[in-house]
Amino acid sequence: MATKINDSQLAQLLEATLFASERPLLPDELMATVLSDFSISNKRLLQVLKQLMLDYQGRGIELVSTASGYRFQTKSEWSEYLARLWPERSPRYSRAVLETLALIAYRQPVTRGEIEAVRGVTVSSQIMRTLLDRGWVKVVGHKEVPGRPGLYATTKEFLNYFGLNDLASLPALTEFSAQSVLSMETEALFATAASDPTNLPGTPALQTGTANTVGMTEEEI
């Protein structure tokens, strides 16, 4: 190609350039690099760029003009889907997070101070934020003591996530008070769960306990 270029060719060259470039390009930069062989007025360049913008209406990407130059970008309506191309895996929850969650589940409604009293360590704001952001716990009220601390409880999403109908379906812990028994029972729970994954929660071992308790409750009424 000589020093002449028609509008269609110019549009193609600009398109290829702006897509291939890692950063936005200003008209001056285009003139100084890919267009240096051609004598193109600034006005014509801007016209062709404008036409390019129109060409991409109704497509999945658009040509935009920013302070640092022209660049192609994806249309905002597809961002949600594009996010799935690069999912970020967040790290596993720490023991502190799991313990806090367990205490909120079993002792709700409960204040942070009460959790700290049982755990024997401070519960950081970060831990509470993690559980609140996950949508598993929420503040259901405030305790009328100095400072009016928030009372935390688990949410419906918490029950849904763990496949529970209600909190009563959480594994019972009454029988686990003795440490040795506790670990054995836990092991049994895991073993049963592993052999029959469809039966969680409420593995046979657990169900016995549950049935007893619930049964008793009903008879007591």
Next chain:
Amino acid sequence: MATKINDSQLAQLLEATLFASERPLLPDELMATVLSDFSISNKRLLQVLKQLMLDYQGRGIELVSTASGYRFQTKSEWSEYLARLWPERSPRYSRAVLETLALIAYRQPVTRGEIEAVRGVTVSSQIMRTLLDRGWVKVVGHKEVPGRPGLYATTKEFLNYFGLNDLASLPALTEFSAQSVLSMETEALFATAASDPTNLPGTPALQTGTANTVGMTEEEI
């Protein structure tokens, strides 16, 4: 958007995806990520991709299918101009590198010794290093002969880099028959020599050539 998506929207989403992705994407990968919410048949996906390819005819970029999937790339007619944006990107490769690469591509898996037997010269470690560093070849095993030499094969990156779907898309090996004509290269050579009798060693013409060749050798990788 629910689980329904029309062809135009699908084309837009694919367009946004393939432009946003840093690497080519296979239909399966598209299905598992951006399209996971929709129930789209493989046939429909391929149809829309084909339509997208057609949409970009007459533009500065094109949608192509490579070994690692679909990707957009600039049309080759603009490479001369685009190269000005990244003068450092396009290294030249020596004949030794190219012959070695060709032997690995067509004869894989192949040992260095086997390459040397065909080329009639030693294949330097530098040549193998260049190809390995480039990610175009890799050691896929070892030949069970004394010394257990490495067996070389080409990689997916090699195919992607050369815009190929698979090894079968490589140019067919030329069969040089008994009556094989002079290669065009050699013919051109004689034409030049004949038309320019001054083109003897040491003439300015050769010197220019020499300078070029030497310079090139240094640039070559």
Next chain:
Amino acid sequence: MTTTASTRSAALPSADALSPLTVQPPLPLAFVRGEAVHLRPDDLYIPPDALEVLLEAFEGPLDFLLYLIRKHKFDIVDLPVNEITRQYMDYIDLMQGMNFELAAEYLVMAAMLAEIKSRLLLPRHDHQSETELDPRAELIRRLQEYEQFKQAATDLDAQPRQDRDFFLVKADLAENFAPLVILPEVSLADLVAALSEVAKRVKDFQHHHISKEKLSTRERMSRILEQLRAGQGYLLFEQCFSLDEGKAGVVVSFLAILELVKEKLVLLEQVQAYGQIHLKLA
């Protein structure tokens, strides 16, 4: 890359031009097989590195032999060993005469050519079968094979290549793009394990007998507190009960209210006897 190829090959004629036979200068600079080699004819200057460059122009003895064959329009399968050997030797001798260090492969090839030539010179015996291998056969096969890959290398180089013939493209992401974060998985077993960890650490934990009833009550406590918040801090006593939950539900709600009052989270108000009872956030 095609430009590179042609630039390279443009230097090739010099190989022939350098042949010692065509130059007629007064002062030979070297003697090769008795013949004078005049590297510096009157009107020409040879750059000292020209021969070296020439050597580098070939990818080895096979490449050079191919060049000689093609130059003389010989047929590979009809390899005229005498002529090729003569030319090859001239070249080698010239190089050695110039004290250039030749790659060993060139000398090996010279020896092979000499051997083929001598075997061809041997008188053929009548009893030799027609099928006996032509001493040239192996060399011809290698030349053909090499030529094939030499061409393949050229073809490969002509193949459109990334960053030379095409460039990869990329669009930026829209401003509203937010990465998808995959949250960690937790199992019920993890929760039980976590609680048992706490239990192990805290001795008096065993005094907190957490039973099913207790749990139902505590869950109901949470729910009532929520209802209270939704109702601006007030709730009718009856609103805490739902008939379709049956007696069990009523009992759980009642226990929850009592517990809430006990924990001073909720106040009960009754303006007049037998009047409506209100729950009020403490």
